[in-house]
Amino acid sequence: MNFENITYEHDSGITTITIDRPKKLNALNQDTIQELHQAFKTAEDDVDTKVIFITGSGEKAFVAGADISEFADYSVAQGQQLAAKGQAKLFDFVAHLSTPVIAVINGFALGGGLELAMAAHFRIASDNAKMGLPEVSLGVIPGYGGTQRLPQLVGKGRAMELIMTAGMIDAAQALEYGLVNHVTSQEELMELAEKIAGKIMKNSSVAIASAIASINAGFEEGENGFETEITEFGKCFGTADFKEGTSAFLEKRKPNFPGQ
CATH class of the missing domain: 3.90.226.10 (2-enoyl-CoA Hydratase; Chain A, domain 1)
Structure with a gap:
């Protein structure tokens, strides 16, 4: 480049x-x-x-x-x-x-x-x-x-x-x-x-992206940050990172997030 x-x-x-x-x-x-x-x-x-x-x-x-x-x-x-x-x-x-x-x-x-x-x-x-x-x-x-x-x-x-x-x-x-x-x-x-x-x-890149979107929404005119947070929170439940993160926690190991 x-x-x-x-x-x-x-x-x-x-x-x-x-x-x-x-x-x-x-x-x-x-x-x-x-x-x-x-x-x-x-x-x-x-x-x-x-x-x-x-x-x-x-x-x-x-x-x-x-x-x-x-x-x-x-x-x-x-x-x-x-x-x-x-x-x-x-x-x-x-x-x-x-x-x-x-x-x-x-x-x-x-x-x-x-x-x-x-x-x-x-x-x-x-x-x-x-x-x-x-x-x-x-x-x-x-x-x-x-x-x-x-x-x-x-x-x-x-x-x-x-x-x-x-x-x-x-x-x-x-x-x-x-x-x-x-x-x-x-x-x-x-x-x-x-x-x-x-x-x-070390953390989930997918969850971090959702956190950025939610935080930004709180500063955007016409946006409801709380509603964005609810939506993004729900989306996380459908990700491979969520499955890996919760499984790792329950299995008492460090997560290996796929970023998906």
């Missing part, structure tokens, strides 16, 4: 997608968004991929925002189309994948970079990471889901302040806010991600 702006690696059930534009601090442009869409789709369709990592190359940046030079001269209609296409192609797409996505934040996660990290199912960060949505300092607002996902994660008041001030927070404050789940050193970041992925991969 050949990409110009990202790298794609698979090992032992984990697919790692790395944004690789170091001269631009891994900033997102339209070509990179398209490549990310393709990479995430490939990983989602790969039965051997149990967990997906999204990270940035180098030690400075996860993604330091969008490539502003691409849209500085856009009209109102073009701006709306940019946000709509980006959300559909990448950010909402990632959020609704059935394979767990962990954002491994290894430096600056600003603007579209933080929005990408927030679209992942959860986030871990290195202690040098800094996060923020600085769009209002450019006369625009977050357009890839930031005004919606940030309040869901940190609360309305904190999200309002972060967006209005265009400020950055460090990894320790992001942990305190609940924006990230764990903080560790740069050297131990990938090791921690792999440790968490190892715990996830």
Whole structure:
């Protein structure tokens, strides 16, 4: 698989997608968004991929925002189309994948970079990471889901302040806010991600997909999360993973989930 702006690696059930534009601090442009869409789709369709990592190359940046030079001269209609296409192609797409996505934040996660990290199912960060949505300092607002996902994660008041001030927070404050789940050193970041992925991969991938769908439903307008949970709970009873999991429990052995 050949990409110009990202790298794609698979090992032992984990697919790692790395944004690789170091001269631009891994900033997102339209070509990179398209490549990310393709990479995430490939990983989602790969039965051997149990967990997906999204990270940035180098030690400075996860993604330091969008490539502003691409849209500085856009009209109102073009701006709306940019946000709509980006959300559909990448950010909402990632959020609704059935394979767990962990954002491994290894430096600056600003603007579209933080929005990408927030679209992942959860986030871990290195202690040098800094996060923020600085769009209002450019006369625009977050357009890839930031005004919606940030309040869901940190609360309305904190999200309002972060967006209005265009400020950055460090990894320790992001942990305190609940924006990230764990903080560790740069050297131990990938090791921690792999440790968490190892715990996830011991469990039923089918049940995890149902859990993701149920949790997401609770944040979707017009969706009833409780009803989705009931439906997904019932579906689990018809899976080979359920039969294996319950049999293993009753037989006092470790399960070997077929992923079906």
